[in-house]
Amino acid sequence: MAWMKSLFLKEFQLGVRVGGGALIGVLFFLAVVTVFPFGVGPDLKMLARIGAAVLWIGALLATLLGLDRLFQTDREDGTLDLYLMAGRPMELVVLIKCAAHWCATGLPLVVAAPVLSLFVNLEPVAIGAVTLTLLIGTPALTLIGAIGAGVTVTLRRGGVLLSILVIPLAIPTLIFGVSAATAAVSQVAPFKAPLLFLCAITLMSFVIGPFAAATALRNAGD
Amino acid sequence: MGQQVLDCQNASCERGGRRVLSNVSFSLESHQALIIRGPNGVGKSSLLRTLAGLVSLASGKIEIHGGVAERNVAEHAHYFGHLDALKPALTVIENLQFWRSFYEGVAYPVPAGPLPMQVEGALDALGIGHTAHLPAAYLSAGQRRRLSLARLLVVPRPLWLLDEPTSALDAASEETLVSLVNSHIKHGGMVVAATHLPLQLDNMIELNLGEIDDTTTGSDGKPAQSSGAPTAQSYWEDWD
Numbered sequence: 001m002a003w004m005k006s007l008f009l010k011e012f013q014l015g016v017r018v019g020g021g022a023l024i025g026v027l028f029f030l031a032v033v034t035v036f037p038f039g040v041g042p043d044l045k046m047l048a049r050i051g052a053a054v055l056w057i058g059a060l061l062a063t064l065l066g067l068d069r070l071f072q073t074d075r076e077d078g079t080l081d082l083y084l085m086a087g088r089p090m091e092l093v094v095l096i097k098c099a100a101h102w103c104a105t106g107l108p109l110v111v112a113a114p115v116l117s118l119f120v121n122l123e124p125v126a127i128g129a130v131t132l133t134l135l136i137g138t139p140a141l142t143l144i145g146a147i148g149a150g151v152t153v154t155l156r157r158g159g160v161l162l163s164i165l166v167i168p169l170a171i172p173t174l175i176f177g178v179s180a181a182t183a184a185v186s187q188v189a190p191f192k193a194p195l196l197f198l199c200a201i202t203l204m205s206f207v208i209g210p211f212a213a214a215t216a217l218r219n220a221g222d
Numbered sequence: 223m224g225q226q227v228l229d230c231q232n233a234s235c236e237r238g239g240r241r242v243l244s245n246v247s248f249s250l251e252s253h254q255a256l257i258i259r260g261p262n263g264v265g266k267s268s269l270l271r272t273l274a275g276l277v278s279l280a281s282g283k284i285e286i287h288g289g290v291a292e293r294n295v296a297e298h299a300h301y302f303g304h305l306d307a308l309k310p311a312l313t314v315i316e317n318l319q320f321w322r323s324f325y326e327g328v329a330y331p332v333p334a335g336p337l338p339m340q341v342e343g344a345l346d347a348l349g350i351g352h353t354a355h356l357p358a359a360y361l362s363a364g365q366r367r368r369l370s371l372a373r374l375l376v377v378p379r380p381l382w383l384l385d386e387p388t389s390a391l392d393a394a395s396e397e398t399l400v401s402l403v404n405s406h407i408k409h410g411g412m413v414v415a416a417t418h419l420p421l422q423l424d425n426m427i428e429l430n431l432g433e434i435d436d437t438t439t440g441s442d443g444k445p446a447q448s449s450g451a452p453t454a455q456s457y458w459e460d461w462d
Contacts (some may be wrong), residue, residue, distance in 0.1 A: 006323040010312065017311045078305025081276055082321070087328035088299035 002036045016106025021066035025105045026112050028065050032058035033116045051120030052130050054179035056174055057117070059109050059134055059220045060141060064166060066105045067145040068152070068159035070097065071217060075153050080217065090214035098139075098146050098209065106138040129184030129191070133198060137177040140202040144169045144208030150216030165178060173201050225288055226252045226380055228273075228295065228412055232282035235272050242268045245282070248429055249266040252288075252380070255403070255413040255423040260432035266416035267303070269431070270383045273414060274301045297328055299381040304389070305368040310359035313399065314350065315341060317358050318372050325377040336405065337378040344375040348398060363390040371399065376408075382406060 016022045036054045061199060074080040082092055113134050117127040148166040152158030176198040183189035228250040235243045242265045250256050258266045271277045273284060275296030286295045308317050318341050345351045349367040353361060361369060367390045374382060382403070388396050403413055404424045415421065 003324045003326070006320055010309070010316070013316075014309055014311055026331065076305075078303060078307040079309075081301060081305070082277060082307050082324075083276070085296045085299065085301055086325055088324065089294060141255045154344055166421070 004092070004096055005007045006091065007096050012098050012099030012104050015101060021069070022104045022108055025061060025062045025066050026108045029058045029062040029109050029112060032061055033119055036117060048121045048123065048126070048181045048183075051117065051122045052126060052133075053178045054120055054153060055113055055116060055130050055134070056178050056181070057139075058166060059113070059138060060167075060170055060174060062109055063106060063138060063141045063145060064163050066101070067142070067149050067166070069160050070146060070151045070156065071213075072149070075220065080153075080220070084218065090218060091210040093183040094150070094210040094213045094217070095206075098142050102139050102142045106142055109138060110134045123185060126181065126185045133177045133181045133195065136195070136198050136202055137173050140198075140205040141170055143202075143205040144173070146209050146213040147216070150213035150220075153217060153220045172200065172206075176201060226298075226410075227287040228381060228414075229285075229287060230273070230282070232285045233269070233272060233284055234280045234282055235277050236267060236280045237268060237277060241280070242429075243272065246429070246431070247282075248427075250414065250427070252410045252412060253407055254425045254427060255407050255415065257421060257423065257426055257428050258414065258416040259418065259430045260430060261418065264431045266431060267385050267419075270301070270303070270385050270414065270416050273381075274299055274383055276301075286381070297383070298379055299383050300374045300377075300379045301383045301385075302371060302374060302382075302387060303385040304368045307373075308358045308361075308366060308369060310357060311417055313355050314345065314361070314369055315354040317369060318345065318376060319443050321373045322376040325373075325379075337375060337409070339375045341372075343408065344372040345369075347375065347402070348372055349395065356428070363394060364395060367391055368395060371402075375402070380411050382411060382413045382415075384413065384417075386417055388413055388417065388419060388421060397459055 010098065015068065033054055040046060041052070068115075074083065110131060113131045114127050117130055122130065145162070146165050147169070148162040149158075151165065152162045155161060176194045179189070179195040180191060180198055184193040185196060225251075225431060230246060230248050230250075232245045232247055233243060234245055246269060247453065258269060260266055268277060272279060274297075284295050286298050289298045307321070312320070322338075322341060330410060339347065342354065343440065345354055347370060350361075350365050350368050352385065353365060353369075358369065381429060384403070387399055387403075391399060398421065400421070403415075407413055407424050412425065415423070
């Protein structure tokens, strides 16, 4: 168990220290969300209606931004070879790396979401709902993204390809995340059903993500 | 702990659709070192990466006997290659402590000897103790190599796979490396080293990959040929 803890701590430290993506992700999130009111115009009702979707798309793009280096730095400096030889289950290594990556880059997005919600004129209940759905949904984005990061690990400029691969897979998460968030302030739409679907997607990605990414990484050694 | 044997039979591997190794055979026991020689591009690194399980075999088999039953060859081995596996943002000691905790407990101890060393002890033994709390980014190339080598000292594993181990090391560090490797061999370890330099180790047998294309079967008088290879024992040299 000690190795899991030290792997987590190392990855987390690398994420928040020099050159880690933690701050960049939040700043990018801020940039995306700020751009919308300028583009859409000062129509407060309209902003409130699309606000949850804007935040979700911002969070998705910010997550993708940091993912391309998830395994690539490890491959370039030889760390991946040593991970594969260590005799530790690669699936677990991937899961722990994703957990640390999420704590360093995903959690700040969730924390920033309530503040950014003010930019798009969300009411308090909706702010709570968006933050809750992001808290549940961003781990799924990271884990689904890890599959793309594993598949593109050998490509020098895999970032764009990663986004193209991952965005279609992330669409269900986006749909249920946004529908749960908007349903919170709607009179007719149900809140619980899409939220439960979102939870189910996250749980599924916990299973599929590490296995798929580990398989891809094992074959990246050649 | 008993004797271990690394057995490689007719190993072949392909990389990028090209055959880079064909029918390499050798057998290596505890207390022995195998030096793989040959010019650039002959497949030395590929053979080491194959032994490390990082490149899959096209045919043949590689086995370790006398080790932990449920563990494969790679999990008995340390790989010291061209890449240092260091994170520049972490300090020297953080880098080493991470690898120790990540590797610890999988491998099993080599019979006796000075290993495993403490983290600080290993850094001192390699002459980089004074850099312990510096970020690894500030190390010179030679210091990075030595820090990477320190990983082999803090977690004991019976088989050391060394790919051009002396690159970027100065004469004094090279001497330290050779004495560390010899001590590992003396205490029952196995070493497979690929080099194009005249590296001298104890109980050394040689495998010359450069001659693969010229040799057919079982030519005598040369150390461990690629095909029909005799067992390592008949070619012990420098047996002190």
